[in-house]
Amino acid sequence: MISTIIKATKAKPSTRKRLIEATAHLFSLHGYNGLTMRSVAKEAKANLAAASYHFGSKDALVLEMLHERIQPINARRLELLNQAKLQQPGIPLSVHQIFHSLIFPIGEEISKSTKSRCSLAQLVARTFTEPTDFIERMHQRFFAQISQTYHAELSATYPHCPPEEIYWHLHLSVAAMLGALAQHRRLEDFTQGHCNEGEVEKMIDRLIEFISEGFIRGIKKFSSS
Amino acid sequence: MISTIIKATKAKPSTRKRLIEATAHLFSLHGYNGLTMRSVAKEAKANLAAASYHFGSKDALVLEMLHERIQPINARRLELLNQAKLQQPGIPLSVHQIFHSLIFPIGEEISKSTKSRCSLAQLVARTFTEPTDFIERMHQRFFAQISQTYHAELSATYPHCPPEEIYWHLHLSVAAMLGALAQHRRLEDFTQGHCNEGEVEKMIDRLIEFISEGFIRGIKKFSSS
DNA sequence: AGTTTTTTCAAACAAGCGTTTTAATAAGTT
DNA sequence: AACTTATTAAAACGCTTGTTTGAAAAAACT
Numbered sequence: 001m002i003s004t005i006i007k008a009t010k011a012k013p014s015t016r017k018r019l020i021e022a023t024a025h026l027f028s029l030h031g032y033n034g035l036t037m038r039s040v041a042k043e044a045k046a047n048l049a050a051a052s053y054h055f056g057s058k059d060a061l062v063l064e065m066l067h068e069r070i071q072p073i074n075a076r077r078l079e080l081l082n083q084a085k086l087q088q089p090g091i092p093l094s095v096h097q098i099f100h101s102l103i104f105p106i107g108e109e110i111s112k113s114t115k116s117r118c119s120l121a122q123l124v125a126r127t128f129t130e131p132t133d134f135i136e137r138m139h140q141r142f143f144a145q146i147s148q149t150y151h152a153e154l155s156a157t158y159p160h161c162p163p164e165e166i167y168w169h170l171h172l173s174v175a176a177m178l179g180a181l182a183q184h185r186r187l188e189d190f191t192q193g194h195c196n197e198g199e200v201e202k203m204i205d206r207l208i209e210f211i212s213e214g215f216i217r218g219i220k221k222f223s224s225s
Numbered sequence: 226m227i228s229t230i231i232k233a234t235k236a237k238p239s240t241r242k243r244l245i246e247a248t249a250h251l252f253s254l255h256g257y258n259g260l261t262m263r264s265v266a267k268e269a270k271a272n273l274a275a276a277s278y279h280f281g282s283k284d285a286l287v288l289e290m291l292h293e294r295i296q297p298i299n300a301r302r303l304e305l306l307n308q309a310k311l312q313q314p315g316i317p318l319s320v321h322q323i324f325h326s327l328i329f330p331i332g333e334e335i336s337k338s339t340k341s342r343c344s345l346a347q348l349v350a351r352t353f354t355e356p357t358d359f360i361e362r363m364h365q366r367f368f369a370q371i372s373q374t375y376h377a378e379l380s381a382t383y384p385h386c387p388p389e390e391i392y393w394h395l396h397l398s399v400a401a402m403l404g405a406l407a408q409h410r411r412l413e414d415f416t417q418g419h420c421n422e423g424e425v426e427k428m429i430d431r432l433i434e435f436i437s438e439g440f441i442r443g444i445k446k447f448s449s450s
Numbered sequence: 451a452g453t454t455t456t457t458t459c460a461a462a463c464a465a466g467c468g469t470t471t472t473a474a475t476a477a478g479t480t
Numbered sequence: 481a482a483c484t485t486a487t488t489a490a491a492a493c494g495c496t497t498g499t500t501t502g503a504a505a506a507a508a509c510t
Contacts, residue, residue: 015457031355033258037498047459052499054457129354129407130256140414147415167416168427172405172435174415179404180397182354189365190372190399191392202393209446210397214439221434240487262468272489277469279487456507467496476487 076105107204125182253348301330332429350407
């Protein structure tokens with residue numbers, strides 16, 4: 001009786017779930033080209049043909065994994081955005097508020113997933129640095145709309161700023177965010193041990209401040225001249 | 226007579242040079258794993274065995290290419306740094322001056338190389354996002370020293386700021402720079418055509434301002450509390 | 451229970467990979 | 481001109497890749 005309960009709680013997840021998790025881990029480590037069906041199968045303790053059976057192809061497998069990982073983050077972003085707007089109806093959000101809603105959800109997910117071996121930071125970042133064609137298409141589908149949302153929000157905060165300049169600095173902000181995520185793994189090496197990769201909160205706090213101020217001062221300088 | 230002169234001026238470069246150039250182009254497009262000896266040979270209009278003959282292995286070929294491309298940038302950085310220090314001996318450099326010396330040389334090289342199909346921005350950025358082991362080692366060799374130089378310079382500007390906080394924000398700055406370079410290719414898509422990828426100068430100017438201000442305000446906020 | 455559907459498994463497939471070999475050609479030297 | 485070295489070329493090597501096959505096992509359903 002007891003053993004069955006233990007067995008039930010410790011029962012390993014479905015093959016499908018294990019494949020997705022292994023894919024996330026290996027993709028974040030080695031990128032799309034560095035991920036092989038055999039390495040996924042091995043890590044998921046599944047048969048080589050399992051991934052093809054469940055997802056059809058390597059492309060579809062990776063796309064499904066990315067969908068499952070990224071969708072919750074984007075949903076949370078919009079949630080935070082709307083939440084802030086409801087608290088001050090009619091008043092445009094501050095730059096800090098806007099970038100908080102953009103960056104904070106990533107920190108949340110990273111903290112959640114530290115128990116698993118997959119670094120979400122690396123995964124999200126790799127989505128943008130991978131050159132594979134199909135990932136570019138997927139990127140377009142996943143992020144095109146949300147980037148427009150943020151541009152609109154920032155335009156509301158700076159109603160007299162030319163849209164082009166908003167775009168320039170939003171682009172820089174997103175690039176900085178992704179760069180920080182991608183580089184986070186190297187933090188300890190880069191700082192000769194002065195900073196700790198595990199302090200995700202510290203990183204997120206500083207990143208939000210860094211980007212917000214970079215954005216504010218940049219807009220001020222380049223839209224007035 | 227004339228034909229020989231034309232032939233001489235238009236003579237295609239040595240096989241070795243063509244291989245390096247093709248490697249740079251394909252590496253920046255597809256990364257290390259996505260680059261194949263056959264694709265390099267084809268683009269360089271050389272035989273498949275040529276790369277192995279001239280460089281020994283794929284690893285050595287890519288390393289040599291990176292060395293040739295990155296070394297001049299780092300040299301120029303130190304040159305600008307020393308130049309600025311000579312103009313105001315004894316006085317610490319401003320944050321803008323420091324980051325100008327870090328970022329501007331990349332802009333120079335990008336402008337130079339726009340005639341070739343290789344985007345230097347992508348190449349430099351990929352150096353940092355590629356997970357391949359040997360590239361990590363190479364990165365350590367190429368950038369470990371220069372990152373220390375910049376930390377020292379910034380510490381001189383902020384003598385009372387704890388080194389840890391300098392590291393944090395230098396890390397964010399470098400990450401932002403690399404992120405911007407890596408994302409530069411997507412600029413037009415991201416901004417729905419509002420911004421032009423070709424305007425490298427604009428990007429560099431805004432990047433220097435963005436990072437400098439992010440650094441300054443971040444240091445102010447997080448080292449005083 | 452028997453039957454159908456879903457899932458696992460080992461083995462094989464063609465294609466592409468980095469590298470090596472061997473021979474032919476070009477360049478340089480005495 | 482003869483000889484030595486450096487370079488190019490085509491073909492093959494062993495290995496890994498994503499995907500498919502067909503049979504065995506497990507699960508689900510009537």
